Amino acid sequence: MTQTRRWYFVNRPKHQIEPDTLELRTETLPELAEGELLLRTLYLSLDATLRLWLSEWDLYIDPVKLGDPMKGFVVAEVVQSRNPAFPVGSLAAGLGLWSEYIVTDGSGYSPMPRLPGLPIGDAFGTLAIAGPTAYVGLHEIGRIKPGDTVLVTAAAGAVGVITGQLAKIHDCRVIGVAGGADKCRWLKEEVGYDEVIDYKRGNLVEQIQAVAPDGIDVLFENVGGEILDAGLTCMKNFGTVVICGLISSYNDGAERTPGPYMFRNVIMRRLRIEGFVILDYVDRYPEYQQKLAGWMLEGKLKSRLHIVDGLENAQEALKLLYTSGNTGKLMVRVGSEH
Amino acid sequence: MTQTRRWYFVNRPKHQIEPDTLELRTETLPELAEGELLLRTLYLSLDATLRLWLSEWDLYIDPVKLGDPMKGFVVAEVVQSRNPAFPVGSLAAGLGLWSEYIVTDGSGYSPMPRLPGLPIGDAFGTLAIAGPTAYVGLHEIGRIKPGDTVLVTAAAGAVGVITGQLAKIHDCRVIGVAGGADKCRWLKEEVGYDEVIDYKRGNLVEQIQAVAPDGIDVLFENVGGEILDAGLTCMKNFGTVVICGLISSYNDGAERTPGPYMFRNVIMRRLRIEGFVILDYVDRYPEYQQKLAGWMLEGKLKSRLHIVDGLENAQEALKLLYTSGNTGKLMVRVGSEH
Numbered sequence A, B: 001m002t003q004t005r006r007w008y009f010v011n012r013p014k015h016q017i018e019p020d021t022l023e024l025r026t027e028t029l030p031e032l033a034e035g036e037l038l039l040r041t042l043y044l045s046l047d048a049t050l051r052l053w054l055s056e057w058d059l060y061i062d063p064v065k066l067g068d069p070m071k072g073f074v075v076a077e078v079v080q081s082r083n084p085a086f087p088v089g090s091l092a093a094g095l096g097l098w099s100e101y102i103v104t105d106g107s108g109y110s111p112m113p114r115l116p117g118l119p120i121g122d123a124f125g126t127l128a129i130a131g132p133t134a135y136v137g138l139h140e141i142g143r144i145k146p147g148d149t150v151l152v153t154a155a156a157g158a159v160g161v162i163t164g165q166l167a168k169i170h171d172c173r174v175i176g177v178a179g180g181a182d183k184c185r186w187l188k189e190e191v192g193y194d195e196v197i198d199y200k201r202g203n204l205v206e207q208i209q210a211v212a213p214d215g216i217d218v219l220f221e222n223v224g225g226e227i228l229d230a231g232l233t234c235m236k237n238f239g240t241v242v243i244c245g246l247i248s249s250y251n252d253g254a255e256r257t258p259g260p261y262m263f264r265n266v267i268m269r270r271l272r273i274e275g276f277v278i279l280d281y282v283d284r285y286p287e288y289q290q291k292l293a294g295w296m297l298e299g300k301l302k303s304r305l306h307i308v309d310g311l312e313n314a315q316e317a318l319k320l321l322y323t324s325g326n327t328g329k330l331m332v333r334v335g336s337e338h
Helices: A120-141 A158-169 A181-191 A204-211 A225-233 A278-297 A311-323 B120-141 B158-169 B181-191 B204-211 B225-233 B261-268 B278-298 B311-323
Strands: A003-009 A022-028 A037-045 A071-081 A091-097 A101-104 A109-112 A149-153 A173-178 A195-198 A216-221 A235-243 A272-275 A305-309 A329-333 B003-009 B022-028 B037-045 B071-081 B091-097 B101-104 B109-112 B149-153 B173-178 B195-198 B216-221 B235-243 B272-275 B305-309 B329-333
Touching: A003 A101, A003 A311, A022 A311, A037 A091, A037 A120, A037 A311, A071 A101, A071 A120, A091 A101, A091 A120, A109 A120, A120 A158, A120 A216, A120 A235, A120 A278, A120 A305, A120 A329, A149 A158, A149 A225, A158 A173, A158 A181, A158 A216, A158 A278, A158 A329, A173 A181, A173 A204, A173 A225, A181 A195, A195 A204, A204 A225, A216 A225, A225 A235, A272 B261, A305 A311, A311 A329, B003 B101, B003 B311, B022 B311, B037 B091, B037 B120, B037 B311, B071 B101, B071 B120, B091 B101, B091 B120, B109 B120, B120 B158, B120 B216, B120 B235, B120 B278, B120 B305, B120 B329, B149 B158, B149 B225, B158 B173, B158 B181, B158 B216, B158 B278, B158 B329, B173 B181, B173 B204, B173 B225, B181 B195, B195 B204, B204 B225, B216 B225, B225 B235, B225 B261, B305 B311, B311 B329
Parallel strands: A149 A173, A149 A216, A173 A195, A216 A235, A235 A272, A305 A329, B149 B173, B149 B216, B173 B195, B216 B235, B235 B272, B305 B329
Antiparallel strands: A003 A022, A037 A071, A037 A101, A037 A329, A071 A091, A091 A109, A272 B272, B003 B022, B037 B071, B037 B101, B037 B329, B071 B091, B091 B109
């Protein structure tokens, strides 16, 4: 009989996640039935969209029901198995639970290969969500071309750090927007952005215009609100706005959030604004992951992780996403990789 | 020496067009130089975008400068010519002036054929702007397919009446949004919309959901504001929002206008929102006009005109566009067709 700690969704937050939004409980898991497996969670991915799963918005996915275990993307080791697709000792990644151990029939999980030279945390942090998201946003939605000027907001976020590197690999000029001098310096010197703008330093439109006087070809938007407005103001005619995230509004709850004030530029600049959800592209994951892993092994694409230790810290860590508190991909280390 | 009455832009309106925004003057035109022609204006097209040309917004076109003659699309008869491309007696259509007579070198004008069976007003009203706009919006931007559910806002406007008919010709199910019972009845019984919703009759989202329970494939947006919000709320996953006009905000002047509150649906429903300006498509006008004229001559596409007589009434007539005061294509008859 396996005991596990597991987070439950017990109080719907009105705005920010509160200390009593989720509750950590200890429970005993059942024995495996035929076809089931027991997973030991190694890493829990903390993604901006998780706040939405706790809301009453009409979403792209079923939300977490009040009273249910909290959901999230995990990578885990198979420690018992009555399912030949997931042998003991192998890795599985997928939409799981905020839990040390999980019993599942494998639905929603895929086997994850161990790649020589690539630690599990790096592989999961970059290949599971952030990497495919950046790839789809830049290529399938943004249709970037060499020489394009690409503006990436939340450039220091999980998706932003990958997007900047991928845009460089594809010979674009890439400008990041982030908050704070340290992050901006890190993005330029370490991550490889051509230019980085600190939105806390004053007029964002003027700062963008200073480094991109001819305007933006592709805006890769992760934030929304005033930052999206500044981007829309600086678009070239016939530019593309990829809406990957609108994190600035995810704590708004039942309040009505105004859309971008410069929405009229969709006509004035003849823009295409297109949103996407990475879950729609799982069929093409092998193709994306092969490319991304190749660039990682060549040293062209670096994993940038922000790791918080201990499942018990997951709720508090999640709040970092909504306060610009993370630098790179935010994950909780739930169990050791040994 | 030809005398003409001509409107000038003399006071920039803060919001609505005021009685002193434009001023009607009488002036004497110069003799023709080599290459020039003298046009006698037959019809002046009143288009929603004209209000923007009087604003200080950053536009897709040069605005009308304060003090300059007012611009607009016209069809005119060539009454004198020193330009072989425009023989006396022929018709010319293009971006002209709010003026009974115009001297020009022909730049910005195209010869317009006289089509047997098609009065000049019908041909100009449908083929010059509204028809190509509806065609480009539905096909190039909206990429409609047979069986699509298409929602058209400002359905009784110049573009809306054509859009509804073209969507039917292409085997779509077409739902219009308009204001007032008479207009709605006319759109359904005369123009051929499958369903028409009166936005003045209460909750717009519920009304759309009642006639399109599975949602909207293509939203052809002419209005913006609350009407766009209702449309965004009712989109199918992977739907398309064609932004042709945002007339509800065109009188906002220097005020900041919030974008659509349901903007988040660009992600939740994975939408493509794309704007366009018909002036970008002039090279393809012959193709569009041939198709449109063909449908007109077959009786499948009917011209729907709202004609106001007399150049002196043009300023007052223009205001009808922003108060839902027109039904069909609004034009001023400046000179007789004889």
